[in-house]
Amino acid sequence: MNLSSRPPLYTLPTYSLTSDILGFIRCGLQYRYTRVGRLPSSRPVQMWFGQFIHGVMEESYLKYAAAKKLGQIQGPPWTTQEIDDICDAVQDRLRVQGLVPWTPQVEAIGRARAQQMINELGPDLFPLIYRAEVRLTGARLLPALPAPYQIRVADRYEIAGVVDVITHVQLKNPATQSNKLVQAIIAALPKKVPKEFEIIVDYKGMRRPSLPDPKSSQPSLWEHHEWQVQTYAHLRQMHEDSHPIVAGVLVYVNELEPSKQDLLDLMEDVRNSRTDVRPDQFPVVDKLLQGWKKKDVPPALPADFRLKRALHITPVDPNSIQLALGQFDKVVQNIEICRAKETLCGNLMTCWDMNNSDHRTCTACDSKTFCTNSPEKGMPKLPGIKLKL
DSSP states (O other): OOOOOOOOOOOOOEEEIIIIIIHHHHOHHHHIIIIISOOOOSOOHHHHHHHHHHHHHHHHHHHHHHHHHTTOOOOSOOOHHHHHHHHHHHHHHHHHTTOOOSSHHHHHHHHHHHHHIIIIIHHHHGGGEEEEEEEEEEEEEOOOOOGGGOOOOOSEEEEEEEEEEEEEEETTOGGGTTOHHHHHHHHHOSSOOOSEEEEEEEEESSOOOOOOOTTOOSOOHHHHHHHHHHHHHHHHTTSTTOOOEEEEEEEEGGGGSOOHHHHHHHHHHHHTTOOSSOGGGSHHHHHHHHTOOTTSOOOOOOHHHHHHHHEEEEEOOHHHHHHHHHHHHHHHHHHHHHHHHHHHHOOHHHHSOOOOSSHHHHHTOTTTTTOTTOTTOSOOOOOOOOOOO
């Protein structure tokens, strides 16, 4: 009598949309050190800023929701002191985790952007929020790998992510008629929206990316972010309590309080025709920037221009979702191949993809001094002392 045997157990590979997939796209070798190797960054400025903004927005919404539950109207705009109290609480929580702003300037601009997020975006966003900080997961078939690199037993992988905000919109609700966020979304959609729908909102702690370079065959950061919210929409649609998802909204936080470098990058995008929201579409903004000198303090730009720059709306439909899933499947396939190469040959530098297309990625990388692909490779110069004889 032949007895059947239980198949061997294996761990389902899990890939986070941000830490894994977007991290690998940014630079494979950096991903290998920081994510797979778990080497902490010496200057986690972007990590602190992202966690800080997400924490402040979550705490602000909880404050708004608690007041609403009690029948009180305490929505933003709020005073500077009220917002500072929220920022202090979030910063204390991050400090316990070892995340602190690298300089006082980083902390100041983080707090300024948090205030703009709450007071300029909050009045329209908070009333629409259905759920915040929602963890989404799903399983997909692991893409086929070339024969030499088939070292895993698993035939599927788990894809995971956390949605910052899921909004629930009812068009018949009188409160949505004057909502600027809803109006912007409906105007950006090419088709008639259902009477009841959802929107995925994702915060990005950066400036609005440049438009894709027509001369490049590689997907741009703009497209990567769109694929991310499309994948969020796919995972959300698997939930029983979901409604039709018509759009994803990317909020580029830096645009609400742009730094001097952000404005210089904007002007560079204008010269190269690499941005869709241009200052010359707003006469007041164009005049301010034309008269601005680089040595001066950046001018205070009107709220309508900054909000237009901060919001990017991407329609969601079955075709756009399948495109995003297919692109991210390819990224998972590349990660699996790089893992297998390292297992077989043991050389990190030759087995993992490198990417120096974004100078900010290399600037913030601790591996730039020995990375053969980095424009900043080589040992940093030590400060010298000039002696007078």
